[in-house]
Amino acid sequence: MSQIFAKGLVCPLDKNNVDTDQIIPKQFLTSVSRDGFAEALFFDWRYQADGSANPDFVLNEPQYQGAAILLTRANFGCGSSREHAPWAIQQYGFNVIIAESFADIFFNNSVNNGMLLISLSASNIEFLFNRCKQGPQQWQIDLANQEILLGNNAAVGFNIDQDVKQRLLSGLDFIGASETLSPQITQYEAQRRQNTPWLG
């Protein structure tokens, strides 16, 4: 049974090693709120020093307005652990990122916000970038069947950790899930106090 996790326009960001300082620069991290980061996304690339939009940056191109799927290259989200990075990406409108690979902390942060991050081989990523060169792409993501539906019956399959998949499909509160092990936590704490009393 197909289940569409997300669908929409694809924006190709043809860069490797996009770090979280690029995704959202430091001046936006002083907020105490979880919202309001959409404008800050890729700030130094998106806006010129005088504050005007940078016409050469892909996100500003007219054909990519309203994009919902971000396509990029290897090691996306490296660097700082700031969760403001996935917040900014999601609040801008992307709930799916497709890349060759992701940095670990960024991956976890994104999943914890209900975002789907898909890793594909370099050749599949190249194939998808080439497809974007043919014109704006509208894709659908079938998470249950682990497929990116490219239209006209074309599709690219993907692998995903089954625990992550279940969390995304069920929308389960991950703190709530861990709290079901509260008795075990209490038991662990008691043992810890006995075996390693110096730990507190």
Place this chain on the structure above:
Amino acid sequence: MGRTLYQKIYQSHVVGSLNGSTDLLFVDRHLIHEVTSPQAFSGLKLAGRKVRRPDLTFATMDHNTSTQVRSYDAAGETSRKQLEALAANCAENGIELLDLYHPDQGIVHVIGPELGLTQPGMVIVCGDSHTSTHGAFGAIAFGIGTSEVEHVLATQTLPQQMAKTLKVEVTGKLSPFVTPKDVILAIIGKLGTAGGNGYVAEFCGEAIRGMTMEGRMTLCNMSIEMGAKAGLIAPDDTTFAYLKGKPHAPKAEHWDAAVSYWQSLYSDADASFDKVVTIDGSQIKPQISWGTNPEQVIAVNEPVPAPESFTDLIKADAAKRALTYMGLEAGQKLTDIKVDVVFIGSCTNSRIEDLRAAAAVVGSQKVASGVRALVVPGSGQVKRQAEAEGLADVFKNAGFEWREPGCSMCLGMNDDRVDAGQRCASTSNRNFEGRQGRGSRTHLVSPAMAAAAAIAGKFVDVSQISFSEGAQA
């Protein structure tokens, strides 16, 4: 079959299995700071949850604080609100906070070890990627995001899957003037900025054993810059000696039991690693980054590489972009390049040994004209120690600014920024585009290299300078 150090610590912290391959791990220390915690506390409150173990949670203020004056008001309105939010959240939940006015306040990864909060065999987390620093003690320490901070506050645990293991052996003895910073930069240069993705790295070998605890912290600090989930070093007598007598270290009645437990923390001889890398430490030269990620690094006496010299097309393209951003050309020698700013500080290199190394190079010399140079000690303790030893006077007499503790110009969240187009010799950990300020050009170096650059007004091979000016090696 034997187990690695990482696997031993991981398995001893499994509280239970969540499902599939995900375990719930107990967290021994949760360090928090003002930038990545406010949304976690709000979330907690919204869900009606409480902090499960305030006694295992410790807070400080470091990222957005002014290093000119110790005041909430000095870093601007939104930063002040963030600092006040942390103070209120800690007070409400009974969490110990070393606020801006506390004498031991400082960078979270400097004060954790200083206070003895960091110990072998622990699982330590913090909403900051450089939490890997604490791995120097033989702990699993890694950075987490704000949702995970909230999870740890609520449950004192974190869902995890066991990572792959990477062994990095650094053989031989290091040359004089080659520091742990040079070693980790050389390792990242070899493995690449994503070379450690999915792995926990264990550093070992003669060169690592010979390092002090502060040196090991510098090394583990930058494990994240090769993408590793964490980096760690098996504890030994150097570790135990460092910890003895620290305020939060095990007290006398538990000390022997603790040491005996710590002595069991090593990778078994027959443990197998998923990947092994060996580097000849005796061949490492003082390092300097030339590009916009930490793998773009060379020995200071090497020319800036040409993009065509990279066989990997992705690396070639990255090199081309980096040279443009950095305003450099292939073949240039960085020792011919002028610097505008020198920053000595950050969780990588702001400890007392770092300041001693820098001050030894400075001696009675002056900062070159036109160069803005600042020293930002990592903590109140480091600052007091440096002042007592006369290092602060060495820096001040030379023309360095001598600051209050904080993260400062490493990430420029406060007002310590590098202007567009300016070139900074920095002892920090990231040379990303715009990291120290929009358009800033960062070159990562050791404290001795940074100090030498400040004096010469350009990059210098620190192994070639003479110490006739009253400085001591």
